[in-house]
Amino acid sequence: MPTPKVPNEERLFSLVLALLSTENGLTKSEILSTVQGYRQRFVHSGDNANLERQFERDKDDIRELGVPLETIEPPEQAGNNQNLRYRIPRVDYELPEDIKFSAEESTLLGLAAMVWREGSLSEGSRRAMVKLRSLGIETAEPVLSYAPQLRVRDASFEPLREAMDRRVLVSFEYLKPGEQSSTTRLVAPLALVQHQGRWHLYAKDPKTEQFKTFLLRRIVSDIQRSKKTFDYVTDDAAAQALSGLEQVWQSNVAVLRVEPGTDAATRLGKRRGAVLQPDCMLEVNFTDVNIMADELASFGPEVVAVSPPHLRSAVIERLTRTVADHG
Amino acid sequence: MAKKIPPLRAQDKLVFLLALVPYLMDRDRVSVAETALHFGVPEQNIRDAVRLIAVSGIPGDTATYQAGDLFDIAWDDFEDNDQIVLTHLVAIDDTPRFSAREASALIAGLQYLSSLPEHADREAIATLTSKLSRGASAQPTAVAVESSALDETLALIRESVAAGTQIEFDYRNSRGESERRRIDPLRVESVDADWYVRGWCHSREDVRTFRLDRISKPAMTTEAITHTAGDVNLPETLFDTSAEDIEVTVEVARSAIGLLGDYVPEDAVLVPAGDRVRTVVRVPHFHGLKRLIAGLPGVVTVVAPDEARRAVAGWAQAGSDLYAEQR
Known part of the structure; x- marks a missing residue:
């Protein structure tokens, strides 16, 4: 008898529920053989390569939503991939108890979420608002009606933002004003900031260890993402970038x-x-x-x-x- | 305002399920209608999600999803009365955290809106920003927008809407003519660094769009407003178009088409012309056009009609002459 296909969201939901309720974590084979959406397709003592690839994609999708899906390697079985255990620690999953939002704050966040109309930040705003509504706060309508919009016309914005998330080096062609031809730059992207209505990339040159600011509209090629990661501490990169631009503006x-x-x-x-x-x-x-x-x-x-x-x-x-x- | 609802991906549906459960947990009993209104989604989405939640759960001790391992709802109340009552819970206790990207989208959105009167309490905004950071499962991506001072005109507009009175100001249009205008403010809109107020203009007896930076000497009046945002249908595009608009053919570098903004309608035909493209923009007169083109030197060229070319050339020539006089 053919089993009806379990919808993707049901499989993802079941995976999150299963991993949230395990203390010691589940192994991949436990997940594939028991969790709803996988178990229907699991072949006992057979080849589950497709299902394993599905699980890899699902892990990425879930992590992208801010769900802290972690991998534990049992110390006594280090190096054995089959014995990795997966879980979602509740304390890192749940919004901390002391974080509450007032109706006014919820209104402000609603306006902030309107600012992005396209791309991954729009998607991010939308999902954040769904989570916010989960808290059951009533949102007050603002006195004055607003329709704010930040447009990101620069094609390089989205690939750069993604490279920042993954913390990988990027290269691109940059045309300096007054110069006839562009030069290739290889940098670690640290922040994207808008100053005086224009987007800038704040980055570190891994060779010279110098910080540099690039105007996005002068990037004249596609962004090439390298496989090389970087691990600079970048807590206040955006603030540094803005204060650097502010100094230039002042002078x-x-x-x-x-x-x-x-x-x-x-x-x-x-x-x-x-x-x-x-x-x-x-x-x-x-x-x-x-x-x-x-x-x-x-x-x-x-x-x-x-x-x-x-x-x-x-x-x-x-x-x-x-x-x-x-x- | 009509909002486009993009098709939901499995990830979005998952976020919705993870957000809906805690919302329902906090309420002993809630109607489908109220829940749909709260989340701003169609009622059918709520019903589908509740049905899925009700049959979901964890594999449990037997790894076979026994009754005690699943969520349950009061089915009769749901089927007959459209009411949601969760009767058994598993795995989920609380709202999920924001992802790094979600938090950074809202934080950057808040920064962009810092000139709004709603942001007058800077300390409250700082608290809100830090709540978003702490409520994220990873450090928010460094996307930031330069903050700006509170805008006094916006504050006055908001005050007049709250009081229900008309506002008046000097307005200089793109022809260079200045006039005292009196409006019922309807909505404040922005695109990047440009801010606009749209209102019912009593001098023109019609809806008009005003650039905030062209407004001077704003003042509240004691006259009551006659139009509110609710009873005027605002066109989607910021620029007021009319049948008498003049068609102007321009040539523009393909990569720079975005710089023409709303002048180029979304359905515009782009005809390749060498390394550029040719398209048609519609303008009420040449006063705005000559400013636009002179600000994009070498990037956009007016091809026809001759009258438009002459207007642009004349404008730039008059500017250039002033420098010649002083040499």
């Missing part, structure tokens, strides 16, 4: 002459840290001269970059190019 000051009563005057004047001098001179910080030059060029005759000289010439170059392209 770059553009002096601009803005035409009063224009779009440029309103929008540039509203930038963080912008200081308007009495003579219509506006001081504005920036991180990257090329990006700043693009932004200033878009304002046409509403703004003139007075200094620094390299910003000034970059704007002139852009305006000239646009005129030439549309002549």
